[in-house]
Amino acid sequence: NFFYHMELSKNYSPAEIESKWYEHWMQKGYFKSEPDKRDPFTVVIPPPNVTGVLHMGHTLNETVQDILIRKARMSGYNACWVPGSDHASIATEAKVVAMLKEKGIDKNKLSREEFLKYAFEWKEKYGDIIYSQLKKLGCSVDWDRTTFTMDDHYYKAVIKVFVDLYNKELIYRGARMINWDTAAKTALSDEEVEYKEVTGKLYYIKYFIAEENSIRHTTYSPQNSTPDYIVIATQRPETIMGDTAVCANPEDERYQKLKGKSVLVPLINKSVPIIFDEYVDKDFGTGILKITPAHDINDYNIGLKHNLAIVDTLNEDGTLSEAAKIHVGEDRFVARKKIVEELKEKGLLVKEEEYQTRLGYSQRTDSVVEPRISTQWFVKMKELALPALQSVIDGEIKIHPEGKFTATYKYWLENVKDWCISRQLWWGQQIPAWYDEDGKFVVAENEEKAKEIFNNQYSTINVQLKQDEDVLDTWFSSWLWPMEVFKGISNPDNDDINYYYPTSVLVTGQDIIFFWVARMIMAGMEYKKEKPFSDVYFTGMVRDKQGRKMSKSLGNSPDLLDLIDKYGADAVRFGIMISSPAGNDLLFDEASLEQGRNFNNKLWNALKLIKLWEAKQSESDLPERMQAMMMSQVNFNPEMGTMPLVPIGLLIEENFAIDWFKNRLSEVQLEVDNLYKQFKLSEALKIIYSLIWDDFCSWYLEWIKPDFEKPIDEIVYHKTLTFFEQIMQLLHPFMPFITEEIYHLLRDREEDLIIQQFEKPEKPDRKILEQGNTLKEVITSIRDVRNKNQIKPKEKIKLHIQTEHEGYFSDIQDILSKQVNAESISYIEDTIDNCLSVIVNKDKFLIQSENPINTGIQKEQLQKDLEHLRKFLSSVEKKLSNTNFVQNAKKDVIKLEKKKKEDAETKIKIIEESLSTI
């Protein structure tokens, strides 16, 4: 029993209420899902990094998912939202290494096993933070299905897929030029490199021509060599020791005479050949390029073509290696400075100039990525990309917002390059390849199988095999997420995977479209022969209100738990959703959370008002009346002692407020359903917000409000409770806590709102809605006139209506008189003097008050209106006298224009009349 007979607090205070309900929902098992006869609605959470915290981007994503899941749960679906986290190989390892360093422990001094022990301890300690944050936010995930990408079954699934792809020859091992992170000392995929525009320097360096007869083994000294030299531009003077050629364009006249010659690399005086290749742009720099195959992808390719030696002058940590000969052991950037100095001293630096360039940075460690040749594992992507491309082109998978990302997705898949999946880390799935001492290897799911295969393949017995030291890229595990959370890889064809897959919608940030979304589609198409999800909803990026990215260094990234403490989870959810246009970036401003908190408070106060009515209820004569009415209903069976299933609307006398709100509610329900279908959640929330604040609180409740100290009609009261419940239901997916609380406080209820099923909205009655709009407009206009003429709110007026449809207004006159504080309403045919007049549509409202009338204001207003109308009329008349218009426009449009004309004419007449009486 959740009905509290306690006094309701002045303002809504979310803290206890939110934790109370989350607890209750969990206890009742509402978030749990098992396959059954209903249709599934499945969402898998984009797994956050296990040791991370939720930032505003997550908050937006999770809120969107929770809204969709809650809406589905209330719409007859078996809603299943799977939570979990990602081991985040490189990010977590970096954190653990940093933690160890603080403790004075060097990772390099630890064994793999020791390190992993620390890592798992770390994960145990911090891995729950994100889960508790999800709970605070109200996420209705099925906790029993929580999955971690390094769970046993998941680990096995990843290995299984690796072995399978290897056997299908879609995975290979080889030496390639890859992106090297010198801070984490690991390879990276192309996607993990972020390019930034930076101002670098271009150094112009002299390379002297080596003497003809002494191409090799000559030591250069300025005194005895030919004075001839060439100038080469480079951004990276510290790599010159790795040069194995210089290259010009074969067409370039300037360098023709150098054919067959060599140059001496400065400082180390190594002789390297001058070669020619079309790749070189004659017009750029000096038209001649140094070739350093070990440290530049283009140089590497040219090196391959011309069969050049590769001299790797860098160590894995970015210091210069023995091969560099000079500055060995110094960091690349330190070495650069020193080398530039030396070149200057020796007069070998011709000039340096500022240069705009793009530099690759590691997404995780933010260090400058080094192109490096290294033996790594790769996935062949071309073949996998085809079905993934097709499923989006065919519209089998729909991307929202439509069109915006489809092109990027297609382009990437059409030009996809092989995926480097090995990482020189320990935290992750260890690559299931086993090597003998000579480096011969086999791939298998475990050591035992590996031995077996090895022995067969190489006809050996009992060879000692050693497993590959490296682990797999995190994304090589997360691309299986929608399948393996249901054990679809490790235990194919089980009930869960068959029921829940493909999932319904994936909600994620557009920044991981290549990392994750595209690859999940590939994996799904490869292993299930079916898309992993039907819709992809990309949320925008959360920025601060000045439009800057949120970042630690700017300090503009608020803490989620602080925000929830300050405003409540419902308010946070409201704030982030209301300012989140589908697909666009969201400019986060705490003011929107304040708006959310105020909305909570508004709801709370509406509840208080209704509770106040309840208290005044006891002496009312309603029970008798209600019973009498019920007896008259055919279906009523008194023995059952229950309320008959007759809509209460049938029992009550004419009540325009109820009639109107009922239809207004249906109208909004239909609109909201439609918006859900298009994933326009922010729009849906805006409409619900306005329905509640404006239509329900500002209009409806005021219309039915009983006079001071008088009880409310019980039937109206009960109908109002039902409306309130219905709007709470509509709002529940967005603001689950307060809606559940109010739902229980409204009536003494056992059942919970979270699982109340939506009923199909009725078709709204246009006439009633229109009448409501007219009523609102009349009220507003009269209030405006009162305001402008300084009639105090408390001062009563007499209202006279000049209309041809008296019935239209007699329906609503009680509301009208109350809302404009009129002591009487009368219907008149002729104008009355000394009144203020208001014209709405074609009806005229005369306001009679004790106040002296300022005719000036009145006259001015009317004349302004008149001018407008005349202008308008002339434009309509112009249109109608245009023969082309009359010939070409649709009949309806012409009819409309004619009506506009008539209406305007009538209205002008009315205003002119009014003016003449002033």
Next chain:
RNA sequence: GGGAGCAUAGCUCAGUUGGUUUAGAGCAUCUGCCUUACAAGCAGAGGGUCCGCGGUUCGAACCCGUGUGCUCCCACCA
């Protein structure tokens, strides 16, 4: 260099296949209210050359072209 998107009120954005009187909303602003749910509130109001130019059309915020300005993605020019 290639591609995509955006430009509407001070700010953030709606605006469905071109036609509903004067282009809408929220926030902000201004005026008046401590009115017996709510000042975290109530009642009102003001505010726009729909980025510029040209075209199609009886009719354009919407369609086409063009210019300008932003944003994002992709790409190996030292």
